Every structure is written in structure tokens, then in C-alpha cells.
Amino acid sequence: MNFALNLLSVATISVGSVFFLAGTLGLLRFPDALSRLHTLTKADNVGLGLVVIGLLPLAHGVLGGLKLVVVWVLVQLSGATVAQLIAQSIRRNGPSA
Amino acid sequence: MIVQTLDIGLAALVLTLAGWTVLAQATFPAVVSYVAYGLLLSLIWVRLFAVDVALTEAAIGGGVTGVLLIGASSKLRKAALSATEQELTPPLRWAIATLCVLATLALATVVLSLPDPSPTLAPEAVQNIAATGLGNPVTAVLIAYRAFDTMLEKCVLVLAVVGVWSLASDQYWGGAPGAPGAVTWDGALAFFAQLLPPLGILIGIRIFWIGADEPGGAFQGGAILAAMWMIIMMARLAEAPAIGERWMRIALAAGPIVFLGVGILGFVAGWGFLAYPAGFAKPLIIFVEIFMTLSIAATLPMLVAGPPIQAPRP
Amino acid sequence: MSAATLAGLTGALLAGLGLYGLIIQPDPLRRILAFNVLGSGIFLLFGIIARRGAVAGALADPVPQALVITGIVVAFAATALAVALLVRLSGETSRVDLRAELSGQTRGDGADD
Numbered sequence: 001m002n003f004a005l006n007l008l009s010v011a012t013i014s015v016g017s018v019f020f021l022a023g024t025l026g027l028l029r030f031p032d033a034l035s036r037l038h039t040l041t042k043a044d045n046v047g048l049g050l051v052v053i054g055l056l057p058l059a060h061g062v063l064g065g066l067k068l069v070v071v072w073v074l075v076q077l078s079g080a081t082v083a084q085l086i087a088q089s090i091r092r093n094g095p096s097a
Numbered sequence: 098m099i100v101q102t103l104d105i106g107l108a109a110l111v112l113t114l115a116g117w118t119v120l121a122q123a124t125f126p127a128v129v130s131y132v133a134y135g136l137l138l139s140l141i142w143v144r145l146f147a148v149d150v151a152l153t154e155a156a157i158g159g160g161v162t163g164v165l166l167i168g169a170s171s172k173l174r175k176a177a178l179s180a181t182e183q184e185l186t187p188p189l190r191w192a193i194a195t196l197c198v199l200a201t202l203a204l205a206t207v208v209l210s211l212p213d214p215s216p217t218l219a220p221e222a223v224q225n226i227a228a229t230g231l232g233n234p235v236t237a238v239l240i241a242y243r244a245f246d247t248m249l250e251k252c253v254l255v256l257a258v259v260g261v262w263s264l265a266s267d268q269y270w271g272g273a274p275g276a277p278g279a280v281t282w283d284g285a286l287a288f289f290a291q292l293l294p295p296l297g298i299l300i301g302i303r304i305f306w307i308g309a310d311e312p313g314g315a316f317q318g319g320a321i322l323a324a325m326w327m328i329i330m331m332a333r334l335a336e337a338p339a340i341g342e343r344w345m346r347i348a349l350a351a352g353p354i355v356f357l358g359v360g361i362l363g364f365v366a367g368w369g370f371l372a373y374p375a376g377f378a379k380p381l382i383i384f385v386e387i388f389m390t391l392s393i394a395a396t397l398p399m400l401v402a403g404p405p406i407q408a409p410r411p
Numbered sequence: 412m413s414a415a416t417l418a419g420l421t422g423a424l425l426a427g428l429g430l431y432g433l434i435i436q437p438d439p440l441r442r443i444l445a446f447n448v449l450g451s452g453i454f455l456l457f458g459i460i461a462r463r464g465a466v467a468g469a470l471a472d473p474v475p476q477a478l479v480i481t482g483i484v485v486a487f488a489a490t491a492l493a494v495a496l497l498v499r500l501s502g503e504t505s506r507v508d509l510r511a512e513l514s515g516q517t518r519g520d521g522a523d524d
């Protein structure tokens with residue numbers, strides 16, 4: 001049971017880090033700022049969610065797992081807000097901003 | 098083996114980001130990479146088993162300093178930089194680089210030749226911690242063993258605020274500074290600033306409270322509370338307070354004054370200046386820490402907001 | 412090589428990088444950035460000394476940790492004051508320059524506008 005849980009954790013965290021890698025690849029390779037923003041917010045949030053799911057079996061009790069989920073929600077919230085702000089700034093000042 | 102790779106990878110990332118901060122061509126990428134550098138540096142602090150320092154570095158070193166520098170880089174973008182670059186000819190640059198390499202080698206030699214049973218104060222710190230009632234040795238050092246340093250640090254913060262305020266023009270003294278970052282009204286930011294602060298204030302108070310027994314403390318909790326206030330000001334949900342307001346000045350001065358008051362109380366009551374009586378130490382420490390957190394939460398946004406830019410309203 | 416030694420060597424390199432940036436960069440804001448890099452490198456040196464002082468009760472010597480926390484806060488205060496000075500200087504002279512007097516540049520002495 002423990003071994004199966006650990007294996008699940010490792011697998012989920014690995015898939016999560018693949019998403020992070022994909023997001024970074026998009027950041028480096030996409031042509032303009034808006035599409036780069038798109039990859040960052042989508043891929044990084046999914047990656048972080050998978051990493052959090054993978055860490056939940058290893059957390060210290062229910063409260064520790066709840067804290068991890070709160071971290072994920074806060075990162076999504078702040079990531080979404082910053083993406084909106086950057087997109088507004090790009091729309092106002094042109095793509096060179 | 099895996100842990101070694103993690104350490105080497107972290108060190109390489111941190112050095113790359115620091116190199117980019119120092120050597121980048123434009124200013125804004127340098128500031129952004131400094132913020133990322135601060136956050137990764139806090140991971141190195143976790144690897145050194147100094148979690149309190151990691152929290153402080155992430156909150157103050159990475160977060161609040163980042164806000165300050167990003168605001169500064171946008172304010173200074175319009176100012177022209179006079180052409181001083183050509184004063185540094187390539188041979189001079191090489192000489193300076195050699196000097197810095199020598200400094201690095203000297204520090205590295207010190208690192209590699211530290212004495213092996215290294216002298217440490219940890220046994221004394223841990224032995225005497227029961228008398229203070231705390232569980233976290235770093236908090237005990239900050240508030241009990243080296244309370245004088247911490248009190249002086251609070252005074253330094255107040256002096257820095259006074260220094261920043263004194264840069265205002267004479268007719269603006271007593272007025273309000275601009276919002277830190279001076280962001281125009283934006284729906285997404287206003288929504289965020291309504292959603293996050295309740296949770297953030299809870300988290301800040303919890304991190305301050307838990308600092309007595311686990312990693313945390315007044316500085317880290319106070320920095321999170323300061324960040325919540327800065328978000329509210331940046332989203333224009335509340336304006337920056339005028340520096341002449343009485344509650345603002347009391348909030349800023351409360352930390353050092355209470356700390357000094359407790360110290361003088363100790364001197365008067367006979368158990369020594371800035372010492373605590375056995376059996377009553379923890380309540381006094383928590384009392385001092387509450388006002389320290391309040392002061393830090395008031396000071397950091399005022400330092401970022403800068404000097405007043407409008408005349409005081411009568 | 413333990414994590415602590417690697418962190419100490421990283422701190423030494425950061426201190427060297429920061430020092431180089433502090434001397435080379437003409438722009439004062441970049442100098443402030445390099446000064447912060449230098450400071451955090453020195454703090455990492457404190458960190459290795461703290462870690463090597465580990466003993467049965469504590470995983471790291473708490474006294475250097477407390478010194479570093481104090482140092483981070485004071486460094487932030489100094490950075491804030493430096494940035495405020497810089498912004499005020501650029502507001503007054505509409506340029507960012509640390510050289511004292513430039514020929515032909517006169518502003519009213521003491522008259523605030």
C-alpha cells in the first residue's frame with residue numbers, strides 16, 4: 001500500500017514536471033508575448049496541480065494536505081491576476097511592452 | 098546522489114540569475130531576474146536547514162524588495178542616463194574583474210578552511226530555551242538572547258522611514274505618498290485585492306503566532322501583512338495614508354517603543370535591561386512581538402510608497 | 412561536498428559577482444541591485460557557518476540565522492532609502508547620474524519647486 005502510494009506520487013509529480021517543462025518550452029519558443037503568457041498560465045497551473053496531487057499522500061495529515069491545496073489555489077489566483085494585468089498592458093502599449 | 102544533483106542544480110540556477118541581474122543590458126529584465134533570484138535563494142536556505150531565514154528571504158528579500166525595485170525601475174525609465182559608460186575602458190574592466198575574482202577566491206578559501214569541530218553557540222541556545230518558554234531557537238535568539246540587536250533593528254526601520262519621508266518637498270510634508278507601484282485602476286487587480294487580503298491576513302497572523310515554536314516569527318508574519326496592505330493600496334481600494342496622521346505615526350513607532358518599554362521595565366524591576374523574569378517570559382515576549390509585527394506591517398509599505406507627493410489636506 | 416559547503420562557495424561567487432556589478436555598472440539602480448546580490452552572498456556565508464554549527468538539539472546554529480534575518484531586514488531598509496534618494500535625484504535633475512557637478516548644469520539652490 002505504501003509502495004503503491006509512493007509510486008503514484010512519483011508518477012504524478014513527474015507528469016507535473018513534464019507540464020512545467022512544456023510551459024517553459026512554450027515560453028522560449030512562442031512568437032509573441034500573448035501566446036507566451038497563455039502557455040505560462042495554463043501549463044504551469046496544471047503542472048502545479050499535478051505536483052500538489054502527488055504530494056498529498058505524503059503530507060502531514062489532513063491539515064498539511066489542505067495547506068498544499070490552498071497553496072495551489074493561491075498560485076492560480078495570483079497567476080491569473082498577473083496574466084490579466086500583463087495582457088492589459090500589452091493591449092495598451094503594444095507588444096513591445 | 099539525487100540530493101547532490103538538487104543542490105548543484107539550485108546553485109547553478111542561482112548563479113545564472115545573479116549573473117543576469119548584474120550583467121543584463123536593460124534594467125527591467127535585471128530587476129525581474131533579481132526577484133526570481135531571491136525566491137530561489139530561499140530554497141537554498143531551506144537546504145541549509147534555516148527555514149526562518151528562508152521565509153524572511155522569500156518575503157522581504159524577494160517579495161517586498163522586488164516591489165520596491167520594479168516601482169523604481171518604472172519611475173526611473175524616463176530619466177536619461179548620462180554617458181558615463183565610456184569611462185571604463187576594457188583594461189580597467191579586466192582589472193576590476195580580476196579584483197572581484199580575487200575577492201571570491203579569498204571568500205572561497207575561508208569557506209573551505211573553516212575549523213572542523215566548528216565553534217557554535219547552539220548548545221547554549223538550546224539548553225537555556227526552556228527558561229524563555231519558546232520552542233524555536235531562532236525566535237529565542239531574536240527576542241530573548243539578542244533582544245538588543247532586534248530592538249535596534251526596529252529603530253533602524255523607523256529611521257529609514259523618517260529618511261524616506263524627509264526627501265519630500267517642504268510643502269508636501271504631512272501629505273500622502275502615491276500608491277506603491279502607482280498602478281491605475283484595474284478590474285482584475287481590484288478583484289484580487291478583495292479576495293486575497295482576508296486569507297493573507299490570517300496566514301500572516303498564523304506565521305507570526307507559530308514563530309514561538311516552529312519556523313516563523315514577527316518579521317515573516319509582518320512582511321505578509323505588509324504585502325496585503327500594499328496589494329490593497331496598489332489596487333486603489335484604499336489610498337496611501339497621509340504621513341501626518343496620528344495613527345500612522347503611532348503604528349510605526351509602537352514596535353520600538355514597546356520593546357524599549359519592556360526593556361526599561363526589566364531594568365526598573367530588577368531582572369536586568371531587556372531581560373525577562375523566569376515564569377513570565379513567554380507572555381512578555383508575545384506582547385513585544387505583537388507590536389513588532391504591527392510596526393513591520395506599517396513600516397514596509399511606507400518604505401515602498403516613498404515620500405509624500407501631495408500637500409496635506411487641512 | 413556537503414550542501415553547506417556548496418552553498419558557501421555559491422555565496423563567495425555571488426559576493427564576487429555583486430562586487431563586480433557594483434563597480435562596473437554606471438546606472439545607480441543597477442548598482443543597488445548588485446549591492447543586494449553582494450549582500451545576499453555574504454548572508455549565504457553566514458548560512459554555512461550556521462549549518463556547520465549543528466548540534467544534537469538544533470539542526471543549525473540559531474545565532475547566525477538571527478543575524479541574517481536582521482541583516483535582510485536592514486538591507487531592505489537601506490535599499491528603500493537608496494531608491495527614494497535616487498527617485499528624488501531623478502525628479503530634481505531629470506537625469507540619473509552620481510557625478511557631483513556637471514558644467515553648465517545649474518538648478519536654483521535651495522528653492523523647491
